[in-house]
Amino acid sequence: MMTVEVERKFMCSANTLKMLEESGVLVGKQQFRDQYFDTPQFDLTLRDMWLRKREECWELKYPLVPVSGRKEKSGEQSETAAVSTCYKEITSQPEIQLKVKDVIRDTETGVTCLDDSWLSRVNLVCFAEFTTVRQSFTLEEEEVKIDLDQADFGYNVGELEMLITEGEDVHAALERIDRTARKLGLTADQRVEGKMNVYLKRNLPEHYAKLLSVHILRA
Numbered sequence: 001m002m003t004v005e006v007e008r009k010f011m012c013s014a015n016t017l018k019m020l021e022e023s024g025v026l027v028g029k030q031q032f033r034d035q036y037f038d039t040p041q042f043d044l045t046l047r048d049m050w051l052r053k054r055e056e057c058w059e060l061k062y063p064l065v066p067v068s069g070r071k072e073k074s075g076e077q078s079e080t081a082a083v084s085t086c087y088k089e090i091t092s093q094p095e096i097q098l099k100v101k102d103v104i105r106d107t108e109t110g111v112t113c114l115d116d117s118w119l120s121r122v123n124l125v126c127f128a129e130f131t132t133v134r135q136s137f138t139l140e141e142e143e144v145k146i147d148l149d150q151a152d153f154g155y156n157v158g159e160l161e162m163l164i165t166e167g168e169d170v171h172a173a174l175e176r177i178d179r180t181a182r183k184l185g186l187t188a189d190q191r192v193e194g195k196m197n198v199y200l201k202r203n204l205p206e207h208y209a210k211l212l213s214v215h216i217l218r219a
């Protein structure tokens with residue numbers, strides 16, 4: 001079963017924080033280290049594929065709508081959809097390997113574990129590494145998870161997130177995210193940079209510029 005992450009990022013103002021502390025339920029606080037991997041030529045991220053190891057767990061995120069079939073955002077698109085993103089998430093190592101191999105044309109077969117030897121064989125190297133402290137909240141009657149992230153390189157961002165299974169109604173998830181956003185007093189006109197945008201801009205500006213130029217990331 002494939003998971004789809006429907007997500008909207010936001011800047012957490014003092015008002016939003018107050019609202020969360022008063023009406024939200026703090027469901028957890030955690031700290032994790034993310035390491036992102038790609039080939040030296042960035043074959044994965046230039047296709048909007050993000051391979052990461054969070055603590056000891058591997059995860060691959062790639063768009064629900066493949067980069068090749070993407071249309072420019074039109075005026076017809078709802079504001080909610082314009083500020084939200086949909087990515088498939090896979091966590092099974094054999095599936096991750098198959099998908100990655102599709103892209104970087106590894107010819108090896110019979111590898112079943114995404115260990116460090118597999119990484120070096122297909123020339124995957126860590127290009128970004130940071131630690132996040134995350135506080136997670138929920139609002140009464142809402143299924144959307146609200147994360148407040150503080151990354152160790154000095155960037156804070158909020159995320160509204162719903163996980164659905166592939167084939168489930170993305171539109172309904174977008175509407176739930178929108179409803180939670182309204183309850184938090186967020187407006188749809190604001191597009192917010194994710195942690196990776198900011199990390200790349202600061203640490204790998206050339207690759208960041210390339211991702212902007214091919215419309216994988218937006219400034």
Ligand code: V4E
Pocket residue numbers: 007009050061085087159161192193194195196197216217218
């Ligand atoms: C999908 C993606 C990246 C991978 C990191 O994804 P994200 O959900 O931003 O990270 P995080 O740490 O919050 O993961 P979670 O704990 O929720 O699983 S890096 C860039 N992208 C693409 C992307 C994009 N183009 N635009 C926006 C607004 N977000 C992500």
